[in-house]
Amino acid sequence: xxVVALEIPARPAYxxxxxxxVDAAVGSLAPGLGGARLxxxxxxxxxxxxxxxxxxxxxxxxxxxxxxxxxxxRHVTVEVADRGGGFDPGEVSTLPAATDPMRLRYxxxxxxxxxxxxxDETIFVPGSDGTTVRLTVYRADTT
Amino acid sequence: MQLRTEVSSLNGWTVVSxxxxxxxxxxxxxxxxxxxxxxxxxxxxxxxxEGLDFLDSTGLGAIISAxxxxxxxxxxxxxxxxxxxxxxxxxxxxxxxxxPLFPSLDAATQE
Numbered sequence: 001x002x003v004v005a006l007e008i009p010a011r012p013a014y015x016x017x018x019x020x021x022v023d024a025a026v027g028s029l030a031p032g033l034g035g036a037r038l039x040x041x042x043x044x045x046x047x048x049x050x051x052x053x054x055x056x057x058x059x060x061x062x063x064x065x066x067x068x069x070x071x072x073x074r075h076v077t078v079e080v081a082d083r084g085g086g087f088d089p090g091e092v093s094t095l096p097a098a099t100d101p102m103r104l105r106y107x108x109x110x111x112x113x114x115x116x117x118x119x120d121e122t123i124f125v126p127g128s129d130g131t132t133v134r135l136t137v138y139r140a141d142t143t
Numbered sequence: 144m145q146l147r148t149e150v151s152s153l154n155g156w157t158v159v160s161x162x163x164x165x166x167x168x169x170x171x172x173x174x175x176x177x178x179x180x181x182x183x184x185x186x187x188x189x190x191x192x193e194g195l196d197f198l199d200s201t202g203l204g205a206i207i208s209a210x211x212x213x214x215x216x217x218x219x220x221x222x223x224x225x226x227x228x229x230x231x232x233x234x235x236x237x238x239x240x241x242x243p244l245f246p247s248l249d250a251a252t253q254e
């Protein structure tokens with residue numbers, strides 16, 4: 001299994017770099033994943049990193065966020081670890097249906113549902129000093 | 144990659160063409176630009192997403208914000224989008240029900 005890891009400052013300007021690294025790591029180490037699945041993974045990773053950056057804003061702005069990619073011939077897993085205050089993903093409220101006029105009152109809250117839809121497995125691991133999100137997609141030829 | 148916008152007019156609609164990556168780094172800039180346009184009287188807006196390379200949920204939030212403001216002022220916001228990877232995000236979130244997606248600028252202004 002190959003591992004690629006990076007630390008980024010908790011700032012939105014670094015999201016583009018994270019996508020580039022995930023793209024390059026998958027392209028060279030797990031090329032069988034496929035274009036659409038890779039796009040899905042990059043979007044899920046962006047959502048996880050955006051949440052991590054937001055979690056750092058209150059008191060941990062100088063602490064880095066760690067992004068770690070594990071790649072082998074079966075799967076790609078990207079972990080995003082923050083040092084924020086933590087949260088309960090089960091408490092994220094459900095959004096109204098898109099056809100409900102009330103839906104337009106909500107401009108956020110899509111990140112976690114998107115991660116779960118876009119990956120084969122999304123796991124939130126709360127810790128004493130932050131939250132780690134594990135996003136896994138399986139390579140097409142192994143499912 | 145930074146976000147770039149171009150504003151033009153077509154058949155009474157204000158067209159905002161968006162290029163680059165729309166994520167949490169650039170969504171505030173687009174949100175402000177669209178609020179500025181609606182406040183300035185552009186209540187019929189089209190967002191042309193054909194030049195967009197990336198869109199996330201924060202970008203969707205900026206688009207929802209502009210739609211609300213346009214409709215509050217008696218107007219509308221329509222999207223031009225044929226890229227499958229961008230359309231997919233609207234479909235997954237079911238927001239394609241709230242935002243009709245048009246295949247071209249002409250189609251968006253004629254319906």
